[in-house]
Amino acid sequence: MSQDILRQSKKASDFRWITGIEDTFVGQVKPGKRRLDEYELTQHYIFWKEDIDLIKESGFEMTRYGIPWYRVNPADGVFDWSWTDQVLDYLVNVNNISPIIDLMHYGTPLWLDNEFINPNYPSKVASYAREFAARYKDIIYYTPLNEPYINAKFCGETGFWPPYLSGNSGFVQVMKNLCKGIIYTVREIKKVNPDSKMIHVEATGDYLTDDKSLKDRVKFEKERHFLMFDLITGRVNKNHYLYNYLKENGFTNEDFKWFQVNRITIDIMGLNYYPELSVNRVFKDNDDIKTGLIWGGAKGLEKVLKEYYKRYKRPVVITETSTNGTVNDRINWLKDSVGLVRDLRKEGIPLIGYTWWPLFDLVNWDYMEGHKPVEEYLEEMGLWSLEIQFNGVLKRVKTPVVEVFKQIAKGDKQEIVGDIALKK
Numbered sequence: 001m002s003q004d005i006l007r008q009s010k011k012a013s014d015f016r017w018i019t020g021i022e023d024t025f026v027g028q029v030k031p032g033k034r035r036l037d038e039y040e041l042t043q044h045y046i047f048w049k050e051d052i053d054l055i056k057e058s059g060f061e062m063t064r065y066g067i068p069w070y071r072v073n074p075a076d077g078v079f080d081w082s083w084t085d086q087v088l089d090y091l092v093n094v095n096n097i098s099p100i101i102d103l104m105h106y107g108t109p110l111w112l113d114n115e116f117i118n119p120n121y122p123s124k125v126a127s128y129a130r131e132f133a134a135r136y137k138d139i140i141y142y143t144p145l146n147e148p149y150i151n152a153k154f155c156g157e158t159g160f161w162p163p164y165l166s167g168n169s170g171f172v173q174v175m176k177n178l179c180k181g182i183i184y185t186v187r188e189i190k191k192v193n194p195d196s197k198m199i200h201v202e203a204t205g206d207y208l209t210d211d212k213s214l215k216d217r218v219k220f221e222k223e224r225h226f227l228m229f230d231l232i233t234g235r236v237n238k239n240h241y242l243y244n245y246l247k248e249n250g251f252t253n254e255d256f257k258w259f260q261v262n263r264i265t266i267d268i269m270g271l272n273y274y275p276e277l278s279v280n281r282v283f284k285d286n287d288d289i290k291t292g293l294i295w296g297g298a299k300g301l302e303k304v305l306k307e308y309y310k311r312y313k314r315p316v317v318i319t320e321t322s323t324n325g326t327v328n329d330r331i332n333w334l335k336d337s338v339g340l341v342r343d344l345r346k347e348g349i350p351l352i353g354y355t356w357w358p359l360f361d362l363v364n365w366d367y368m369e370g371h372k373p374v375e376e377y378l379e380e381m382g383l384w385s386l387e388i389q390f391n392g393v394l395k396r397v398k399t400p401v402v403e404v405f406k407q408i409a410k411g412d413k414q415e416i417v418g419d420i421a422l423k424k
Contacts, residue, residue: 327401
């Protein structure tokens, strides 16, 4: 039975160490491209039991765990829970690890035409969520949809993923339906389990510039990262910074009203931050305005966590962080980021959990576009590495980062993260 262990408490003892297995599921692809199912590519469907053992061995108390919607819902109204029954039983009942169920991590079922812009998407994703919650009634924690910003960007603005829209209108169209789906999903889960708690996960993003003429562009980019939270909480009205942008790109008066009338409360904010991916420099290149990634480090993480908390005043979990680099790079980032957790809790910010993502290396999304074997796309971000064997097996190999993390996880939480200070 899953337990309510991620308490919104000031006590150090209630802080939680969390991990996750990369769970991007993009099953619908154009001819000539490859399916992007991280469980398939990392062989988690085969080694799920061993992988859950690694979660336990590494010292984690909770894990984000993705459900491959396109597999468990193979036809409209048809659900197959045979695999998830086994996995969740072993995770929860055998190993006593509390899951945060990642219901939606980018992909839709193969039968849902036009994916996220299908007018029935919000009701279909909510139906799937309701069926899951009804079957696994003891599960408490859910992420209705992972990183709406990235989802809308890749599916609606850059045309990288289905339904392959492009431009601002595509971004807005996809984001609108994603956020409606989130609200529908929360509503259905809470009907089944009123005690459930939603961890709304978004990709943080900061933008910096030395050029004063670009301050509006910086503001615009940052506001788009806040858009999901603002829409689902009914904050978007005529005074909102993005109001005109949304209206110019397809939002109607009825859309604005719908989000205000159907607004929900955020239980917990889940914020994703990668020091090499989450901070951008905005600059001019002749007549073009461009952005380029820069190293954000712990200062960048501190800045975005404070900004989100100031804006929404809700409990925070770091739901993804790590760095793509050497073992020493990962150890240093682990120490730096955990040290920041303690500092922020001292300042009174209700930071109640920390997620090292992923547990083991992931496959770069460029795999979908490429032709090389999967091992050529592995990103060294995990506590455990993946190493290809002569028989094609991706062996889970322990790195020194595991032992460093175990020392943290098994240490005195009072000393490592401390209590959340009362605001003066």
